[in-house]
Amino acid sequence: MTTPRPDLDPELRELLADMPLMSQLSPEVLAQLRQLPSTPVESLLAHRQVDRREVTVPAKDGAPIPLSVFSPANTDRTTAAPCVYWMHGGGMVMGDRFSQIDIPLEWLDEFGAVVVSVDYRLAPEATGTLLVDDCYQGLLWVA
Template sequence: MTDTLVRPPFDPELEAALTVLREQLPATFTPDLIPVLRANPLTDPEALQARMAALGLTRRDVIIPGYLGDDIVVTVIAKERHTGTGPGIYHTHGGGMIIGGRMDGVEGFFSAIDRHDAVLVSVEYRLAPEFPDPYPVEDCYAGLVWTAAHADELGVDPARILIGGGSAGGGLSAGTALLARDRQGPALFGQLLMCPMLDDRDATVSTQQIDGIGVWDRGSNVTGWTALLGDRRGSDDVSIYAAPARATDLSGLPSTYIDCGSAEVFRDEDVAYATKLWEAGVQAELHVWAGGFHGFEMVPHATVSRAATAARESWLDRILGS
């Protein structure tokens, strides 16, 4: 490998939007920017609440025991008229392991909640570097255990819980699914991994291609993984639950959906994870969207963004409607 690998081109509509995004986001997320990024929430709470009200969705916050019994919060979102038992969606938010909160990314599931009368539980796992591995994934697992244990009162069928998240949340969903498998924990019937952050080793072609460009470049990725793992990043002392790309046996995992862009750091590790799932006999669907940078659906009007959303909604309809 060289440091000057040619990357796939950005989709023209997305590349035009990148010019605007560059005025709002740094090219590389460095450790000193973490407090600044946390001070600027990714989601507008008032706009989100208005969207929920328009769809007839309610929310409530619950304090539950997280890793080591410490208090963490989950938010439960459901239709106002939810009755009986429906599918459950357990959500782990993105943010590179260092930023974000439990309401970031939930809107992507609103239409599925509406169509399938699903109940969503989103977990406020603790962030690195203040709470390094294993806090984030163990908090996520604790929230999943709570969700399954309280399925009756939530109106959730415990045999139909789906886990999902984007970016770091995708990696945490994958790690939580591995924990659930290995600890004989809650049985998941699907995992939705959107551009998941899976590999701490900084060794793929795509991580070298996306350096100083796009959104969440190689330097940002190193920042996130170092915050989570410290000096262990890239060493042999990293668990498969922190970095699921390190897992050699993916058997026994639930039906999986993975997507990413062709021009993002996570492309190669996501494709490799899908391949490992197929090798293990797991049903998996993979989409690599041409010209997509990381999180490209933040440009919702772009044709490729609309196609990616439609494909994901189709998968959700198939699995939640089964």
Template sequence: MPVDESLEPLLALLNSPGVPKMSDGTPELARLNFRRFTVDARQPEALVPVASVEDMTVDGADGVSLPGRVYRPDGAGTGNPVPTVVFFHGGGFVIGDIDTHDDQCRWICREVGAVVLSVGYRLAPESPWPGPVEDALAAVRWAAAHVAELGGDAARLAVAGDSAGGNLAAVVAQDCRDASGPALAAQLLIYPATDFADVYPSMSENAEGYFLTAADMVWFSANYLPSDADPADPRLSPLRGRLDGLPPAVVVTAGYDPLRDAGEAYASALEAAGVPVTAHRFDGLIHGFFGLPAMSPASEKAVRTTCASLRDLLV
């Protein structure tokens, strides 16, 4: 199946000679360019409407306060509890923030009917692994302790994330099980990075031309991983961890994504360990499609399908 035609203009722009390659620059420049591509290019009227949006601070690791943003759907806080989803943004652990992934959280809030707490964990290289993992775990514990004031339901607490954020969500799900809580009802892993210890065919098949490149992944890893990190550590590569007893999962991959095969390997491993899994591969889409519904009907359809699967787990 070819790349969906709605994505061809975007890919033509990203692959044009005048667009700087992320892996050729500094983290600061990459963050600036990513915000230009996402936040600055966004039409405010195109944002998905939700009942309310509130900025706040969330407890991270080591007593650090992290930026957070809570999205509430219609009906939240009216005596009719709704699910709570803690969301971790993508960006290779180096770029991205709660602004770049604003619309992704709005989609989940509206389509799932959940309170969504987006967490701005600290980024590498300033905070390399396991810093973002520790921030993510602290944020989920904070959310569980404050779920009532967020307007959600403690019995239906889920984690979610895309790409690097999907990695964090998967690692947090394992940590919560091993550390006896907080109990999680579900996990949504959107084209997650699940294994730093192996090379998969999709990494070469989709190495160039589809937004996320092989060079980008090497650059992200170089910034995120300390020199003494073990790529097979489960808190870095959740595919290498013990998978039984984890909450039900929705695992989403894209056909033209270097991370496709590792994500699907994680879905298969979860299922083999007895974890209920809903797996979706969207063949004509690329890494990052969850942020592209405004320009791509196929991406919008995939986002709706994904959210419906999470909603089914949180009924």
């Protein structure tokens, strides 16, 4: 079964006409999607002058929440800098803290921003507000 396409702006309709529809997200499809790896972060950092730090903060229930902190190398850490708090895409059911990390790393390059990426727990294994709470606990650490 597929979801019908919503009404679209006429200019976009033609561009999206050949895009396949996503079938319902079954446990089997989700398992296949989760096997797709993120781009290795090391290859994205290879040409950049970046300091990388791995931090773990506790969730409300005590579970560990991994955070990756990327900052421009050779910068004064006592001076304020812009920060991008990255909660990766994936509909909160797939992905990890390195999913689409190339996007905020461009902002690190361009603006000298510190990038903090959170590895929140995923649904359906995590239920209720755990996923959002994980993201919030990471944000509190940043603040």
